[in-house]
Amino acid sequence: MATANIEVSETPLVLYTLRRADDALILGHRLSEWCGHAPMLEEDMALSNIALDLIGQARELYGYAAKAEGRDNDEDKLAYLRDVRQYRNLLLVEQPNGDFAQTLVRQFFYSAFADIYWRAMMASRDTTLAAIAAKSEKESAYHLRHASEWLIRLGDGTDESHARAQAAIDHLWAFTGEMFAVDDGERALIHAGIAVDPGPLRGRWLQTLSDVAHEATLILPQNDWMQQGGRAGRHSEHLGHLLSELQSMQRTFPGLTW
Amino acid sequence: MVTVLDRDNELRQRAWDAAASVVDPEIPVLTIADLGVLRDVAVAGDHVEVAITPTYSGCPAMNMIALEIELALERAGFHRPKVRTVLSPAWTTDWMSEEGRQKLRAYGIAPPQASSSRRALFGAQAVACPQCGSENTELLSEFGSTSCKALWRCKSCREPFDYFKCH
Numbered sequence: 001m002a003t004a005n006i007e008v009s010e011t012p013l014v015l016y017t018l019r020r021a022d023d024a025l026i027l028g029h030r031l032s033e034w035c036g037h038a039p040m041l042e043e044d045m046a047l048s049n050i051a052l053d054l055i056g057q058a059r060e061l062y063g064y065a066a067k068a069e070g071r072d073n074d075e076d077k078l079a080y081l082r083d084v085r086q087y088r089n090l091l092l093v094e095q096p097n098g099d100f101a102q103t104l105v106r107q108f109f110y111s112a113f114a115d116i117y118w119r120a121m122m123a124s125r126d127t128t129l130a131a132i133a134a135k136s137e138k139e140s141a142y143h144l145r146h147a148s149e150w151l152i153r154l155g156d157g158t159d160e161s162h163a164r165a166q167a168a169i170d171h172l173w174a175f176t177g178e179m180f181a182v183d184d185g186e187r188a189l190i191h192a193g194i195a196v197d198p199g200p201l202r203g204r205w206l207q208t209l210s211d212v213a214h215e216a217t218l219i220l221p222q223n224d225w226m227q228q229g230g231r232a233g234r235h236s237e238h239l240g241h242l243l244s245e246l247q248s249m250q251r252t253f254p255g256l257t258w
Numbered sequence: 259m260v261t262v263l264d265r266d267n268e269l270r271q272r273a274w275d276a277a278a279s280v281v282d283p284e285i286p287v288l289t290i291a292d293l294g295v296l297r298d299v300a301v302a303g304d305h306v307e308v309a310i311t312p313t314y315s316g317c318p319a320m321n322m323i324a325l326e327i328e329l330a331l332e333r334a335g336f337h338r339p340k341v342r343t344v345l346s347p348a349w350t351t352d353w354m355s356e357e358g359r360q361k362l363r364a365y366g367i368a369p370p371q372a373s374s375s376r377r378a379l380f381g382a383q384a385v386a387c388p389q390c391g392s393e394n395t396e397l398l399s400e401f402g403s404t405s406c407k408a409l410w411r412c413k414s415c416r417e418p419f420d421y422f423k424c425h
Contacts, residue, residue, distance in 0.1 A: 042398065042399035042401070042409070045399065045401050045402065045403070046399060046400060046401035048401075049401035049402075049405055050401070051316075052314075052316035052317075052318075052405055053314065053315055053316045053405065054316070055316050056312075056314065056315030056316025056317065057315045057316070059315070059316075060315060060345070127346055128345065128346075130346070131345035131346035131347070131348055132345060134346070134347070134348035135312070135314075135315055135345070135348045135349070136315060138348075138425050139314065139315060142400060142401075142423075145400065146400055146401070
């Protein structure tokens with residue numbers, strides 16, 4: 001690594017904003033890996049478009065995190081010059097694309113959450129977060145519809161597509177609990193009316209999932225053992241490989257600009 | 259006093275006209291004023307500051323638009339103009355002018371439906387073909403050639419067309 005990692009002063013607001021930004025960037029990067037490889041042209045455009053929305057959301061959030069931190073970090077430094085342990089995203093979004101079913105199930109779990117989460121954040125007392133949420137919730141509504149339609153098509157499709165969709169649900173289920181977990185710093189922001197309390201959203205999230213799963217003839221797992229760690233920087237082995245690709249240009253040519 | 263105010267108003271109008279002439283690089287029939295992206299122009303002395311609102315979070319046209327505004331203002335005689343991005347209130351397709359909608363249709367893109375409510379996002383959509391006007395159309399792909407467009411097809415005249423998504 002040619003360039004040193006930056007240091008980030010993670011006040012509760014900075015950390016809260018970074019967590020949302022990292023979710024969007026990492027999932028956006030994962031989807032961008034499909035560019036040129038999707039099963040049909042329309043789907044290639046759809047996944048790339050969704051990636052673009054997510055990376056756009058990440059940029060707004062990184063910009064705000066840098067401003068809230070008040071040092072000389074900016075959106076590029078936050079994205080390119082933090083190492084694995086400094087990333088705060090959900091384990092779910094860093095999971096590899098796998099087959100098409102696994103990508104779509106990951107997208108469905110996240111979009112169903114993001115859709116209600118951004119809508120709730122529009123009421124934040126923090127006007128910048130509320131404004132970013134107002135823009136993001138319209139985009140996530142499209143993302144959710146896209147993923148839901150695919151899940152129904154795969155689940156209620158052939159034996160092969162059904163089996164793959166069900167396997168993806170079973171595999172990714174343990175990464176969904178982290179979306180609703182809250183630590184002490186975030187709890188204080190929730191009390192201050194700045195952050196969203198995700199706990200009460202879980203019922204509606206589950207309802208969306210079970211409605212779509214029912215139509216898709218798929219079954220949601222009953223087990224509730226959940227894997228956590230991403231929010232505190234303890235990631236699966238996949239994130240380091242993803243970052244090595246995402247950050248390679250800035251690490252090789254520090255300060256490179258277009 | 260009156261003359262100073264008049265001069266300020268005239269300068270502001272000149273700056274507004276210059277900024278408003280900038281077009282969307284991906285849909286060059288629409289100016290940023292048609293789109294509702296141009297929010298405010300403030301002039302203080304020789305200094306001018308323009309406020310714009312991003313359309314879609316990841317829209318790559320926004321950087322280009324900001325640069326084009328600076329160039330247009332410099333051509334109009336303003337030195338070191340500044341472009342500021344405002345996030346609130348969030349942009350919606352409802353801000354697109356009626357003139358902008360007509361220009362879009364004439365260009366071959368179906369304009370966004372009038373309401374950006376969630377019902378419009380999920381309810382039954384009746385998008386009229388910009389070529390023949392028929393409402394006998396179908397969605398081909400929710401995501402099109404740019405982040406603001408979806409791909410549709412007319413079942414009457416058989417032509418595919420872009421639809422500017424309701425946001």
